Amino acid sequence: MPQTKQPLYIEHTISICPKCIKRVPAKIVQDGDSIYLIKRCREHGEQKELYEEVSDYHLKKRLYDKPGTDCKRQTEFNQGCPFDCGLCPDHEQHTCIGLIEITEQCNLCCPSCYASSGEGRHLGLETIEKMMDLYIDSEYEQAEILQISGGEPTIHPQILEILRLAKAKNFKYIMINSNGIRFSQDLEFVKSVADIFQGTGLEVYLQFDGLEENTYRTLRGSDLRNVKQKAIENLTSHGIAITLVSTILKGVNDHEIGAIVEFGMETEGIRGLNMQPLALFGRLDESVDTNERITLSGILKRMEDQTNGKILMDDFIPLPCNVDRVAITYLTQKRGKWTALSKGKNLQSFVPRIKNTFAFSLDDTLEKDGDCCGVTCKCFGPKKLADVLGKAAKSASDKKRTEYLNKDLFRISVTSFIDVYNFDMKSMKKECVHIITEDMRKIPFSSYNMFHRPGIT
Numbered sequence: 001m002p003q004t005k006q007p008l009y010i011e012h013t014i015s016i017c018p019k020c021i022k023r024v025p026a027k028i029v030q031d032g033d034s035i036y037l038i039k040r041c042r043e044h045g046e047q048k049e050l051y052e053e054v055s056d057y058h059l060k061k062r063l064y065d066k067p068g069t070d071c072k073r074q075t076e077f078n079q080g081c082p083f084d085c086g087l088c089p090d091h092e093q094h095t096c097i098g099l100i101e102i103t104e105q106c107n108l109c110c111p112s113c114y115a116s117s118g119e120g121r122h123l124g125l126e127t128i129e130k131m132m133d134l135y136i137d138s139e140y141e142q143a144e145i146l147q148i149s150g151g152e153p154t155i156h157p158q159i160l161e162i163l164r165l166a167k168a169k170n171f172k173y174i175m176i177n178s179n180g181i182r183f184s185q186d187l188e189f190v191k192s193v194a195d196i197f198q199g200t201g202l203e204v205y206l207q208f209d210g211l212e213e214n215t216y217r218t219l220r221g222s223d224l225r226n227v228k229q230k231a232i233e234n235l236t237s238h239g240i241a242i243t244l245v246s247t248i249l250k251g252v253n254d255h256e257i258g259a260i261v262e263f264g265m266e267t268e269g270i271r272g273l274n275m276q277p278l279a280l281f282g283r284l285d286e287s288v289d290t291n292e293r294i295t296l297s298g299i300l301k302r303m304e305d306q307t308n309g310k311i312l313m314d315d316f317i318p319l320p321c322n323v324d325r326v327a328i329t330y331l332t333q334k335r336g337k338w339t340a341l342s343k344g345k346n347l348q349s350f351v352p353r354i355k356n357t358f359a360f361s362l363d364d365t366l367e368k369d370g371d372c373c374g375v376t377c378k379c380f381g382p383k384k385l386a387d388v389l390g391k392a393a394k395s396a397s398d399k400k401r402t403e404y405l406n407k408d409l410f411r412i413s414v415t416s417f418i419d420v421y422n423f424d425m426k427s428m429k430k431e432c433v434h435i436i437t438e439d440m441r442k443i444p445f446s447s448y449n450m451f452h453r454p455g456i457t
């Protein structure tokens with residue numbers, strides 16, 4: 001009898017059974033060109049879930065892994081991960097992005113909403129300030145990125161006061177996570193936001209899922225193409241930086257990945273693009289075949305194919321703060337031609353110098369000379385940081401460097417979150433996007449949406 005080929009064992013981890021939500025032992029294996037999680041639940045048997053579509057990308061991730069950064073904890077060991085959030089003493093990464101959901105209300109009712117937003121309440125200013133202070137204190141006064149989210153944060157009646165407050169707290173960057181409706185319709189509001197920030201420290205994380213009508217009708221419930229276009233025009237004319245954020249669902253908009261990238265790079269005012277495979281929590285759960293889902297490496301592969309090789313999978317590196325969940329590249333422009341900064345460079349040797357951060361500019365992503373791993377320069381070999389950064393790093397003037405980094409750099413990142421199907425505990429413990437909750441905890445984004453969001457049973 002012919003033998004079926006056994007999947008190739010890679011490592012053990014702990015996962016979750018999606019049926020009983022209990023911890024179960026799991027193996028990560030390579031089967032063909034893809035990576036799978038094989039879990040065994042005593043009650044519900046063996047389950048095999050797609051983990052990464054492209055095994056080569058998965059196998060290179062570990063080369064970029066580095067230890068996490070410490071921060072203060074809010075909870076203690078009790079039931080074990082993922083039920084002790086958080087952050088509990090077992091979490092292995094600090095907060096790269098602290099997210100405050102200032103309202104449950106939204107002016108859309110997207111079928112794909114992870115928060116199931118729509119109706120609900122707004123948080124009061126006093127509570128929001130306490131949450132900001134918790135974030136700052138837990139990061140030893142060095143909190144980097146505050147993401148103001150919802151629901152739709154721009155419809156909070158005190159949104160301008162919240163933004164002024166956030167600015168006064170000296171976060172390095174503030175993001176507004178928005179569907180763009182208010183930015184497209186209310187020029188007075190856009191101007192007020194621009195006046196608060198005067199061109200620095202703010203980025204609008206603009207939901208932008210594609211260029212086709214069907215994409216918006218399926219993911220958002222209505223055709224929002226004109227809304228997105230108008231929001232981009234209004235924000236750009238007021239000097240507010242934009243990162244496009246695309247949720248990708250296989251069979252709906254995965255064929256648009258290349259077109260979205262080209263649109264972002266060609267459109268004035270857009271500094272970067274973040275793509276996210278749709279995670280299976282919120283309204284869309286149950287309706288997606290989990291072994292037909294798109295993954296982080298699947299997005300990179302389609303990007304390479306759909307940009308005709310202008311952007312390659314190899315241009316991306318797994319971000320060392322959480323190699324399983326974030327891939328990133330920076331492109332630089334010369335006479336209208338974009339080239340990945342990583343092209344032809346051995347970035348592995350720079351890993352000790354890449355900070356555990358998701359900050360906006362390349363400058364912030366890299367450690368300053370001499371404080372990388374305590375082994376100054378030895379970890380670099382013959383190459384220096386300036387060789388990778390090129391012109392940006394060599395300019396003597398801070399202002400010129402910043403202008404160069406902002407105008408001639410384009411950042412593309414792909415972020416994937418964990419759900420009960422692809423749950424991998426070691427990756428969960430490294431997650432660095434944390435929701436700051438009203439009861440003064442910091443809960444990893446994926447864990448919050450799987451287990452801790454109010455209303456989840």
Ligand code: SF4
Pocket residue numbers: 080081082083084085086087088089090091092428429444447
């Ligand atoms: S996800 Fe992190 S904070 Fe939550 S229980 Fe696990 S280790 Fe602790």
Ligand code: SF4
Pocket residue numbers: 106107108109110112113114115116117118150151152179
């Ligand atoms: S996904 Fe965003 S825009 Fe859509 S309903 Fe949820 S909060 Fe609103």
